Amino acid sequence: MKRKEVLGAAQDERMRLVGDLRSLDWGQWDAPTLCEGWTVRDVVGHLIRLDAYTHRIDRFLLSVVRSRGLNRFMSKDAVEWAAGRSPDELIATLATARYETRIVERYNIWPVFPLVELVIHGQDIRRPLGMDGRLSLEVLLEVADHLRRSYLRPWGEGTKVKGVRFVASDADWSMGKGPEVRGPLEAIVMTLAGRPSAVAELSGEGQDLLLS
Numbered sequence: 380m381k382r383k384e385v386l387g388a389a390q391d392e393r394m395r396l397v398g399d400l401r402s403l404d405w406g407q408w409d410a411p412t413l414c415e416g417w418t419v420r421d422v423v424g425h426l427i428r429l430d431a432y433t434h435r436i437d438r439f440l441l442s443v444v445r446s447r448g449l450n451r452f453m454s455k456d457a458v459e460w461a462a463g464r465s466p467d468e469l470i471a472t473l474a475t476a477r478y479e480t481r482i483v484e485r486y487n488i489w490p491v492f493p494l495v496e497l498v499i500h501g502q503d504i505r506r507p508l509g510m511d512g513r514l515s516l517e518v519l520l521e522v523a524d525h526l527r528r529s530y531l532r533p534w535g536e537g538t539k540v541k542g543v544r545f546v547a548s549d550a551d552w553s554m555g556k557g558p559e560v561r562g563p564l565e566a567i568v569m570t571l572a573g574r575p576s577a578v579a580e581l582s583g584e585g586q587d588l589l590l591s
Contacts, residue, residue, distance in 0.1 A: 380521055382490045388518055390477075392497040396426075397474045399501075399510055400466070408466050413503040413574045417457070422500050423469045424461025425453065427476055429496060491525045498522050499572045502565070506576070512565070516550050519564045523547075526571040527554045543585040545571075558585035 380388065400423065408420045417425070461469065498514060499522070505512035542557040547564040560567075562581035569577035570589065578589045 380491075380517070385490050385494055385521060388521070389494040389497055392494060392501060392514075392518065393426075393473065393476065396497060396501045396504070397470055399505060400470050400473070402510075403466065403508075405466060407508060408469075410508060412507055413569070413576065414500070416454075417503075419504050419508075420461045420464075420466075420469065421458050422504055423473055424464075425457035426496065426500055427469065427472050428453070428457055428460055429476070429493070491521050494518065495522050495525050499569070502569055503574070506569075506574075514565055516564065519568060520550060520552060523552055523554075523564055523568050523571070526568065530554070530571065543588055546583075558588065559583040560585040560589065 400419075403419065409418050411417075412419055412422050414422055414425075498518060502512050502514075504510075542555075544553065544555045544557050544559045545567050546553045546559055546561045547567060548561050550564045552564060552567075554567075560581045560583040562583075566577045566580035570581065575590075578586065581589070
């Protein structure tokens with residue numbers, strides 16, 4: 380996909396998630412997700428707050444420094460911001476978030492990042508709730524390629540899957556070397572994103588290495 384197409388796909392995924400969230404009852408907003416320690420409310424809060432981070436990058440960087448780390452800041456910020464807000468307010472705010480259009484993202488060397496966030500976190504919500512999370516192969520391929528590039532970088536997370544070869548059973552996509560692990564591309568994406576529950580949907584000699 381070209382940059383414009385990727386940004387359009389991000390908006391499509393945002394609105395697809397908004398539609399799914401509208402079907403939840405109030406109790407489900409406090410249900411756990413695949414993001415450890417985060418409820419549905421917290422994940423949605425995180426996706427909304429990404430807009431604020433890219434809109435005021437100066438405040439964002441200062442907050443990260445004060446919190447002594449990116450992940451620590453974002454986790455605390457998402458939970459605190461979403462607490463007490465109604466599902467209707469969270470849905471309405473998510474629907475109008477446009478961080479992929481901010482100047483920080485327009486010149487991001489990885490323009491697929493907003494799409495990656497929306498796809499993975501959308502599945503973080505859908506999977507535990509048993510919701511239909513089918514994604515287009517075109518979108519999944521963009522996300523999978525981004526994750527593959529991330530794992531190949533010196534600062535990436537490749538050590539977590541080192542020695543395993545992933546092969547998609549529903550697309551022309553593969554990654555890595557070693558014992559083969561085969562399955563739907565969506566399950567591979569979620570495995571690469573660090574969601575252990577997706578490993579059960581894969582098969583092959585390398586599966587035990589991922590479970591160990």
